[in-house]
Amino acid sequence: MIRVEDLAARPELRAPALQLGFVGGEFLGHGLTGGLASSKRIAAHWPEFFLVLLDDDVPVARAAAIPVAFPTSERPELPDHGWDGALVWAAEDHLDERSPTALVALEVYVAETARGRGLAAQALLELKNRARRAGLSRLVVPVRPTGKPPLESIVDYLGRGTDPWLRSHERLGAEFRKIAPFAMTVTGTLAQWEQWTGIRLKDGHTVVPGGIAPVLASTEQDLGVYVEPNVWYEHPL
Numbered sequence: 001m002i003r004v005e006d007l008a009a010r011p012e013l014r015a016p017a018l019q020l021g022f023v024g025g026e027f028l029g030h031g032l033t034g035g036l037a038s039s040k041r042i043a044a045h046w047p048e049f050f051l052v053l054l055d056d057d058v059p060v061a062r063a064a065a066i067p068v069a070f071p072t073s074e075r076p077e078l079p080d081h082g083w084d085g086a087l088v089w090a091a092e093d094h095l096d097e098r099s100p101t102a103l104v105a106l107e108v109y110v111a112e113t114a115r116g117r118g119l120a121a122q123a124l125l126e127l128k129n130r131a132r133r134a135g136l137s138r139l140v141v142p143v144r145p146t147g148k149p150p151l152e153s154i155v156d157y158l159g160r161g162t163d164p165w166l167r168s169h170e171r172l173g174a175e176f177r178k179i180a181p182f183a184m185t186v187t188g189t190l191a192q193w194e195q196w197t198g199i200r201l202k203d204g205h206t207v208v209p210g211g212i213a214p215v216l217a218s219t220e221q222d223l224g225v226y227v228e229p230n231v232w233y234e235h236p237l
Contacts, residue, residue: 004053018062019059025197031185049064053122061110063123068086068102069101082184082229083142083180102137102139121172140235142183142230144165146212148212174233177232177233183230184228189224206224
């Protein structure tokens with residue numbers, strides 16, 4: 001039987017939950033905000049929104065979310081920077097001591113051995129429950145279109161309506177809000193990219209393992225830049 005715990009009650013679950021793995025390639029953890037999402041700071045500050053799904057007390061899935069103030073006069077729309085933008089909003093709100101009104105789901109990850117059992121849906125439903133109990137008005141998610149070919153535009157890909165992760169959100173009643181064209185950005189030297197991906201980048205676009213967009217590289221500048229689109233969805237509470 002699946003049981004849901006959070007880090008407020010079981011802080012020792014953070015490490016084994018993170019050991020389940022990560023979505024995408026290793027390089028995604030090297031963006032400016034990539035490491036922050038799984039950091040002890042986030043887990044310590046909002047432990048009630050870091051959920052761990054247990055099967056016989058063994059972690060099989062996790063979900064992490066952060067509260068933000070949205071919408072406001074300064075934030076009439078969800079950020080084009082998606083995942084990165086949500087983390088910046090949360091940091092701004094914390095520094096400004098501004099009360100949150102919405103919950104942003106940063107990730108839902110299910111261990112490979114536990115997939116196909118509806119655990120992602122269970123985690124999302126529990127995040128909705130947590131948002132309601134916290135008095136928040138909405139749950140929004142910068143959804144990663146996991147099936148997107150790296151060289152296909154996000155607009156063309158969405159037109160096909162075949163992405164499994166987007167459809168999972170829609171089956172739970174989530175509604176499309178907007179495209180976040182630069183939801184996650186990772187920059188690095190050519191040597192760093194080779195370390196992260198095992199690929200020596202050349203000038204122009206290169207597809208790397210775990211990416212849903214190409215890396216744009218310049219050998220003259222010794223620079224590789226990855227910009228990934230996500231899709232904002234809102235789950236009704």
